[in-house]
Amino acid sequence: MLSHDLPKQLFEAIKERWGRDVLEIQSNHEKIRTYHGKQTGFSTDYAAGVHLILLADYLDLNGISFGTPIDNTWLKKGRKFRDFSETWHWKYWKDQFARAGLHLVMPINHISEAGALRICEQSDLIDVINSCLRGKGTEYCGKCWKCFHKNGPLGRDINPQSNEIQNFLTKMPLRTAQHALWAIQLMQLEHLVPHLSDEFNQSLHWWEHAYLPGLELIQDPWKTVVEERTRKFLPIMERPQLLHQVDLFPDIPF
Numbered sequence: 001m002l003s004h005d006l007p008k009q010l011f012e013a014i015k016e017r018w019g020r021d022v023l024e025i026q027s028n029h030e031k032i033r034t035y036h037g038k039q040t041g042f043s044t045d046y047a048a049g050v051h052l053i054l055l056a057d058y059l060d061l062n063g064i065s066f067g068t069p070i071d072n073t074w075l076k077k078g079r080k081f082r083d084f085s086e087t088w089h090w091k092y093w094k095d096q097f098a099r100a101g102l103h104l105v106m107p108i109n110h111i112s113e114a115g116a117l118r119i120c121e122q123s124d125l126i127d128v129i130n131s132c133l134r135g136k137g138t139e140y141c142g143k144c145w146k147c148f149h150k151n152g153p154l155g156r157d158i159n160p161q162s163n164e165i166q167n168f169l170t171k172m173p174l175r176t177a178q179h180a181l182w183a184i185q186l187m188q189l190e191h192l193v194p195h196l197s198d199e200f201n202q203s204l205h206w207w208e209h210a211y212l213p214g215l216e217l218i219q220d221p222w223k224t225v226v227e228e229r230t231r232k233f234l235p236i237m238e239r240p241q242l243l244h245q246v247d248l249f250p251d252i253p254f
């Protein structure tokens with residue numbers, strides 16, 4: 001069963017520590033797909049924003065931000081570089097939002113999951129930031145894939161021998177591939193994935209750094225503040241060609 005206790009704990013902390021309003025809207029929107037014989041889930045990448053789109057006039061919004069990292073912007077399915085600014089996805093959805101009078105804002109399109117973790121580490125909310133959806137109450141499970149690649153690299157206890165983690169580690173193509181490889185190398189767990197040994201010939205430390213060309217996709221007035229904060233929290237990729245060269249498991253079709 002999925003649990004939202006951990007995100008709720010974060011919302012409470014944002015209200016208490018930062019004194020900010022958090023708007024929570026009850027919804028069973030992910031059920032709509034089941035009316036069409038499909039599994040429960042979001043119908044598109046931006047379905048989670050439906051409530052904000054509908055409330056945009058009421059809240060007087062200029063744009064809506066989504067925390068999509070490099071893994072799903074400049075990389076296709078986390079394993080092959082693409083020029084995101086030229087993709088169907090970016091052009092189509094940017095226009096769809098514009099039709100609703102909104103900017104589609106991607107403030108971390110130039111930052112990987114790893115970079116996002118490094119930023120979270122520097123936040124006073126780090127003790128309540130946790131992506132695990134299988135925990136009990138305020139405890140993360142330590143056994144799911146999210147725990148493996150998000151909690152493990154933060155130095156939190158996980159069990160890499162769990163069924164789910166073992167399944168994901170042996171499945172090809174490796175899910176969230178570039179990020180998972182970084183996490184495996186960082187946690188020195190290469191021995192768990194002998195079939196991937198070729199991928200660890202070089203340090204994957206660069207994956208934590210920011211990819212400056214992505215800033216061009218962020219509209220003003222947000223671009224200025226995002227650039228300022230990016231430079232404050234993260235080093236910039238010195239060799240962006242390492243990202244450009246990402247093409248993992250090219251023999252396996254998408």
Ligand SMILES: [Zn+2]
Binds near residue numbers: 135
């Ligand atoms: Zn978990």
